[in-house]
Amino acid sequence: MSELLIRHACVVDPVNRISGEIMDLAVRDGRIVESVSDRAEVIDAQGFLTMAGGIDSHTHICGTKVNFGRYMSPEDMRAGRTLKKGQMHSTSGYSVPTTYGNSYRYATMGYTAVLEGAMAPLEARHTHEEFMATPLQDTMANVLFDGNWPVMEAVRDRDVKRVAAIVAWVLTAVKGFAIKITNPGGTEAWGWGKNVTCIRDPVPYFEVTPAEIIETLIRANEILRLPHSVHLHCNNLGTPGNYSCTIGSMDVAPDLNKERQSLYVTHVQFHSYGGTSWKDINSKAHVVADAVNRKPHIVIDMGQMMFGKTTTMTADGPMEFNLYKLHHNKWSNHDVELETGSGIIPVYYSRKSIVNSVMWAIGLELALLIKNPEQCLLATDNPNGSPFVKYPEIIALLMSNPYRQAEIATLPPETESRISLPAIDRELDWNEIAMMTRAGQGRALGLRKLGRGHLGLGAIADIAIYPLSIGAIDPSKEYTRVIEALRLTRYTIKNGKVIARDGEILSNRNKTTIWVRPKIPEQHRMDHDPDFIRNFERYYTVRMSNYPVQEAYVPESTCIETEAVW
């Protein structure tokens, strides 16, 4: 039995309606409890800001394309090097650091759980191997279903239950967490050198539309009662005028779940552009935000872009090719048989560029115009919008209008007529920030009931204590202090154990990989489906029996079993 008492913590926990109260937190065996004995280890939080451990609901830190980003950018590996020290491994890399680099940097920022945004099922082993080398965060992986052949065939036959059965088989086989759709149909069309322009375009050969793929998968998701909803990366990423496609995709989503959203739309900043070309690009964040405000069954994340160097990586192959044509730098393109694809290029977002300045403003506008912070989560689509180490700056921008105005003043003057950010004076408070960085994620991923994203009794003791007395400062004026404090926690506690103190890592290993196993009626399981087995053996280069990821790849794991409503 291990006990811990955190004294004088200034707790911000919107789920339990605690807003900056000074209190003690008692922890026993990794859970928050009412009280502990006198023998408990004591930590004095000195009245500093204390929140649940951060959760990143969309990031790219592990897997084949992340690793490809590492080895195609040796120049990135030369940045951000740290030496081996005590228990810490040496790390390197800035936009795509080593797995330990990611884990340590997340830990020192108070993040204790992360969701890998896109895992190709065929390459799941690699993702799980890198999860094993990410020692301090609980990890989950979205599984890509955007161009899955059996799924598209079942969508064409309008057989939702078959889609659900295929999803159940794949999720169990690859130990994934949720359904991800990246540019539905588009990556498959890219195999023919084509793309889809929006949700009503048919996919070559399969003759299904992205709208049908999205809607069927949402219904299948609810049949399987998965903890998270469908996780959608819309068609047409990064194309001027794509906002109407984004809203169209949101309109497709039925409202099927009372406890959480029915559709999670990711990195919406990249999907809220107006105009007809790069020359007249403008922000349509207000239109998208309006749509989200009217649809409580939708949750989005910002996909905030920050100026500087980074690497973009996504399963959206055709989009990366378009980006490559703009930059003429290195480009990687990748096809995953029968399933999906990916593309990677390094980019530099410049303050001098009007397009980049508009992108920067759109992310912030979305967060400020969406009324319920639970519906707009903070993420940069790390590392696509910017590396996650910039989260503190984004939080400061959301909390301080003067900071935003000062930043706007450094942008090209032509930007101002294309964005609405200068006119927005909303400043978020700590409750809203906690909602956008942990509590909202807990709900969106369906983990709140399992004790994540809050500090109520019975919750998992993932706690971040930042060296900041929130009563004593005005975040609107003293935004530099906010940034500084959020960069480095005084203590990051995971499962009741201190894993980082003042930037120093104190733990070798403290993590679990969360995956789901949906239970469906025996006779519908794909292991017994002659069609599925025949096509699998005919088209895949892997035998069906060799496809599932073995238990050895997830030595520390938590399996969520769900009972499908058949």
Place this chain on the structure above:
Amino acid sequence: MVRVILDVKPRKNPFLPVEAECLVPKNFVDEREPRDLSVWVGNKERRLEEVVTLTREGTATSPEDVELVLRGDTSRFKRVGEYMEAGRITIEGDIGMHCGNLMKGGMIVIHGNADSWLAREMVGGTVRCNGDAHHYCASGYRGEKRGMRGGEVEVMGNAGDFTAEYLTGGSVTIHGNSGDLTGVEMAGGTLIVHGDCSRVCANMTGGTGYVYGMVHHMIPTFRFRETAIIGPEKVKMSVFEGDIANRGKGTLFIKVYKYPL
């Protein structure tokens, strides 16, 4: 002026690399400072005095007045003159890899041969090598899209492959022959090769290249413009534009060339 002579002590294993990025003039302005300097020899960190014998002649007030003289077997000393801003380094023998990395000013003179990556990604200053330079002389490091941006590099002997890769500014002169893919991906600056080389300036987008010797495996995607008489020696040269495969706007002057068979 101060002259600091660093005489390398005999080493038990002379092949172990020495990470000597501390050997820049600004670290030797003050007489007391060298005491804090250390180098990594293989995987062991050593004080500088354990590796070299230091002799100081004269006094200095700023790095401009400092001359470092490296004597003895320095062929495994890496990163000498890294980020150097002013002053002078004279190397009496051979020098190891990465000499003059990212240097901004001052001068490095090497009397022997230089190993790979001489003056890579250099920004300013002068590097002169009286012997041969190995591969990647005056180039960008792995993955870097901008190599040398300014300054001058002169190699009196031959240079290896990928010389002046990603050259973006400044000038590189090779008096002997140069290796394969000399000036590949060049985007600016001037490259002069007095001897032979092969596949010169492939994929170039800008800048000017001169080859006074023979070009083997001339890249076919250069457009011939004219024949011109160049310099006081009145050398008749063919002028090319390219690399058109890369929509490049570079200019290439070549005396003799041969296309691949």
